[in-house]
Amino acid sequence: MIYMDNAATSWPKPDSVYTNVLKTMKRYGANPGRSSHTMAVEAANILLYGREMLCQLFNVTDPFRMIFTYNTTDSLNLAIKGTLKKGDHVITTSMEHNSVIRPLMHLAEMEIETTIVSADSQGLLDPMDIEKSIRPNTRLIVTTHASNVTGSLMPIEEIGKIARNYGIYYLLDAAQTAGCLPIDLGKLPVDLVAMPGHKGLLGPQGTGVLYIREGVDLKQIREGGTGSQSESIYQPDFLPDRYESGTLNTPGIAGLGAGIEYILNKGQHKIMAHITNLEKLFVNAFSQMEGVKIYGPTNIKLRTGIISINIWDRDSREIVNILSQKYNIATRGSLHCSPLAHSTIGTKEQGTVRFSPGIYTTLEEVKACIKAVGEISRKIKIRSI
Amino acid sequence: MIYMDNAATSWPKPDSVYTNVLKTMKRYGANPGRSSHTMAVEAANILLYGREMLCQLFNVTDPFRMIFTYNTTDSLNLAIKGTLKKGDHVITTSMEHNSVIRPLMHLAEMEIETTIVSADSQGLLDPMDIEKSIRPNTRLIVTTHASNVTGSLMPIEEIGKIARNYGIYYLLDAAQTAGCLPIDLGKLPVDLVAMPGHKGLLGPQGTGVLYIREGVDLKQIREGGTGSQSESIYQPDFLPDRYESGTLNTPGIAGLGAGIEYILNKGQHKIMAHITNLEKLFVNAFSQMEGVKIYGPTNIKLRTGIISINIWDRDSREIVNILSQKYNIATRGSLHCSPLAHSTIGTKEQGTVRFSPGIYTTLEEVKACIKAVGEISRKIKIRSI
Numbered sequence: 001m002i003y004m005d006n007a008a009t010s011w012p013k014p015d016s017v018y019t020n021v022l023k024t025m026k027r028y029g030a031n032p033g034r035s036s037h038t039m040a041v042e043a044a045n046i047l048l049y050g051r052e053m054l055c056q057l058f059n060v061t062d063p064f065r066m067i068f069t070y071n072t073t074d075s076l077n078l079a080i081k082g083t084l085k086k087g088d089h090v091i092t093t094s095m096e097h098n099s100v101i102r103p104l105m106h107l108a109e110m111e112i113e114t115t116i117v118s119a120d121s122q123g124l125l126d127p128m129d130i131e132k133s134i135r136p137n138t139r140l141i142v143t144t145h146a147s148n149v150t151g152s153l154m155p156i157e158e159i160g161k162i163a164r165n166y167g168i169y170y171l172l173d174a175a176q177t178a179g180c181l182p183i184d185l186g187k188l189p190v191d192l193v194a195m196p197g198h199k200g201l202l203g204p205q206g207t208g209v210l211y212i213r214e215g216v217d218l219k220q221i222r223e224g225g226t227g228s229q230s231e232s233i234y235q236p237d238f239l240p241d242r243y244e245s246g247t248l249n250t251p252g253i254a255g256l257g258a259g260i261e262y263i264l265n266k267g268q269h270k271i272m273a274h275i276t277n278l279e280k281l282f283v284n285a286f287s288q289m290e291g292v293k294i295y296g297p298t299n300i301k302l303r304t305g306i307i308s309i310n311i312w313d314r315d316s317r318e319i320v321n322i323l324s325q326k327y328n329i330a331t332r333g334s335l336h337c338s339p340l341a342h343s344t345i346g347t348k349e350q351g352t353v354r355f356s357p358g359i360y361t362t363l364e365e366v367k368a369c370i371k372a373v374g375e376i377s378r379k380i381k382i383r384s385i
Numbered sequence: 386m387i388y389m390d391n392a393a394t395s396w397p398k399p400d401s402v403y404t405n406v407l408k409t410m411k412r413y414g415a416n417p418g419r420s421s422h423t424m425a426v427e428a429a430n431i432l433l434y435g436r437e438m439l440c441q442l443f444n445v446t447d448p449f450r451m452i453f454t455y456n457t458t459d460s461l462n463l464a465i466k467g468t469l470k471k472g473d474h475v476i477t478t479s480m481e482h483n484s485v486i487r488p489l490m491h492l493a494e495m496e497i498e499t500t501i502v503s504a505d506s507q508g509l510l511d512p513m514d515i516e517k518s519i520r521p522n523t524r525l526i527v528t529t530h531a532s533n534v535t536g537s538l539m540p541i542e543e544i545g546k547i548a549r550n551y552g553i554y555y556l557l558d559a560a561q562t563a564g565c566l567p568i569d570l571g572k573l574p575v576d577l578v579a580m581p582g583h584k585g586l587l588g589p590q591g592t593g594v595l596y597i598r599e600g601v602d603l604k605q606i607r608e609g610g611t612g613s614q615s616e617s618i619y620q621p622d623f624l625p626d627r628y629e630s631g632t633l634n635t636p637g638i639a640g641l642g643a644g645i646e647y648i649l650n651k652g653q654h655k656i657m658a659h660i661t662n663l664e665k666l667f668v669n670a671f672s673q674m675e676g677v678k679i680y681g682p683t684n685i686k687l688r689t690g691i692i693s694i695n696i697w698d699r700d701s702r703e704i705v706n707i708l709s710q711k712y713n714i715a716t717r718g719s720l721h722c723s724p725l726a727h728s729t730i731g732t733k734e735q736g737t738v739r740f741s742p743g744i745y746t747t748l749e750e751v752k753a754c755i756k757a758v759g760e761i762s763r764k765i766k767i768r769s770i
Contacts, residue, residue, distance in 0.1 A: 008415065025403055030388075035393065037709040037717075070591075072631060072632075098608075206633070222462045223484075225458065231724050245458045247581065248590065249589075250591070330422035337609075339615060
């Protein structure tokens with residue numbers, strides 16, 4: 001099978017990820033932070049290893065500012081609900097995933113108002129439109145780093161500077177970029193970063209991260225046992241315990257640590273260059289192909305790792321099925337959980353067929369995809385599909 | 386190492402758990418429910434497999450009433466916060482874990498009042514005390530099934546009947562019993578059951594479950610992408626999607642399914658009999674040992690799988706360290722995240738040393754533990770430790 005669905009979950013993982021998950025379950029299978037016996041201490045060390053790997057990759061000094069969560073959605077819910085209160089105003093964009101939009105729509109019930117700033121038809125955003133939407137009660141700006149539909153990159157540095165100028169928190173949804181693009185949290189003016197463990201960071205599913213910058217006033221959304229201050233019936237107020245209740249996914253975090261270590265060893269720029277090369281091939285081929293419409297920025301520098309297309313007027317789900325059944329190519333169709341992004345680029349009905357190559361994708365696989373799409377397009381033209 | 390910390394996390398797991406986790410990561414590594422390509426469909430089938438195993442073990446017909454969560458704490462937060470609103474009253478017990486007490490204490494800020502009904506010094510509860518605490522605005526009763534400190538069993542059938550009579554929801558925290566004791570949800574009058582995947586159900590960490598009985602009015606606490614109704618910016622209202630946002634821990638759930646399948650194949654009564662036998666050995670030996678105080682019910686039928694002790698007046702953490710370093714025995718000390726339970730049994734200062742055998746614990750291991758405790762007790766008496 002040719003796997004082109006890395007934007008949903010990266011696959012396969014480096015061998016060390018599998019090994020570390022298994023080793024942790026078999027050898028360090030105790031509950032981290034809940035006792036002082038040897039295996040419990042070893043399990044606690046695995047959490048620290050995961051945090052330290054994150055700190056190295058994202059240039060963060062305090063490992064306890066890296067909070068482990070269930071997934072990016074969990075991180076985003078924590079960041080959004082933990083910062084906002086009744087009467088607050090939020091600014092977000094029309095390129096967001098439902099993991100941002102749905103919590104915000106839910107908060108409308110609590111008199112928290114959202115302004116959705118529109119991107120253009122390439123999925124690109126003018127940071128000035130963010131600034132123009134700021135009100136006296138704006139407490140939070142939330143944007144994705146790169147759209148999961150078009151791959152278009154958001155002007156996050158500019159948005160971050162605007163947020164800083166106005167004393168507004170900036171939450172970055174790095175679902176499509178963490179691990180894939182360099183993110184230097186020592187420099188980037190963002191306050192909160194939500195990321196998945198199982199995409200660009202190459203860890204297993206069931207792992208998410210929220211980075212919380214010092215000084216951010218964030219309520220927890222989940223209380224429970226933390227293995228700390230056990231004499232107290234109140235949630236502890238220190239990091240990471242305040243935000244990490246209940247038993248964490250220790251084997252998953254061991255795998256995540258190994259995934260990040262792989263990236264650090266291999267060199268993030270090398271991985272990036274590989275994906276960009278494959279992306280260029282896709283973009284160049286699809287741009288010139290009859291019957292194929294490619295979405296997102298035409299300028300390759302403004303996009304990353306995601307290639308969304310449609311073939312003639314066919315429903316994207318139909319094409320995904322043909323690619324899977326006839327060519328053994330795994331892509332994703334339909335609306336990618338981002339309805340507003342599809343409205344923005346005009347694909348709310350058709351959806352898009354999304355190709356997302358990964359670190360293990362080869363040149364040959366990309367060529368096979370391009371060939372398949374060409375074939376399908378020609379067959380549709382002569383009505384033989 | 387002799388592992389006696391199964392109440393924190395069961396270890397080791399059946400081989401099929403390791404195999405299934407690994408196979409899922411390697412072969413079915415796609416994102417479940419997010420596309421129609423072959424591997425995504427296979428990943429979706431794994432979730433269904435996990436749900437079906439749960440349904441078999443707990444006698445539930447609709448697999449979509451089994452909601453996958455991050456851990457028991459996540460399940461409890463969902464159940465508690467999803468049912469309660471401003472002005473409601475909740476009844477709980479003095480034997481609860483902080484995963485119940487801390488969310489309730491947090492909700493006090495929202496004018497949700499909690500009555501904590503006291504158990505006796507053996508950790509046993511009189512269901513009449515629950516009934517006496519009911520008020521017109523009581524919406525929820527939450528109790529553990531078995532205390533994680535004393536192993537004392539709560540009178541859950543009686544409490545359930547009381548809840549039914551008054552039209553109050555009953556949430557059961559099955560953290561210490563799911564998988565260990567038969568729980569027939571076809572008969573038991575409970576409305577919500579929170580359970581860990583990684584304890585008695587023998588799955589990996591990073592897995593939790595919430596059972597939601599039909600008719601329970603439960604708000605979600607996390608919104609996001611569900612792979613369903615992607616055209617909508619609002620959370621879907623059907624199960625399981627309403628409560629399962631973001632990418633689930635598919636490998637973990639594969640392991641959980643294998644853990645439950647192991648229990649089903651082995652026979653839950655056989656596993657129970659094994660643990661009860663070991664427990665009896667512990668209870669009989671510790672009850673007669675000089676300098677050793679054993680907590681919880683003296684009647685073995687009123688307790689399950691957990692043996693908490695203290696040796697003379699020594700801090701439980703000191704004993705845990707001696708057991709770990711000198712005897713290579715893994716136990717848990719201190720307050721077990723249940724401060725009220727320790728107040729109830731009078732161990733708020735000392736904590737308790739907790740032994741929790743598991744399915745793979747052998748008779749010889751229990752004997753070695755008993756011998757070690759005897760030795761430590763004698764040495765403390767003659768002041769040689």
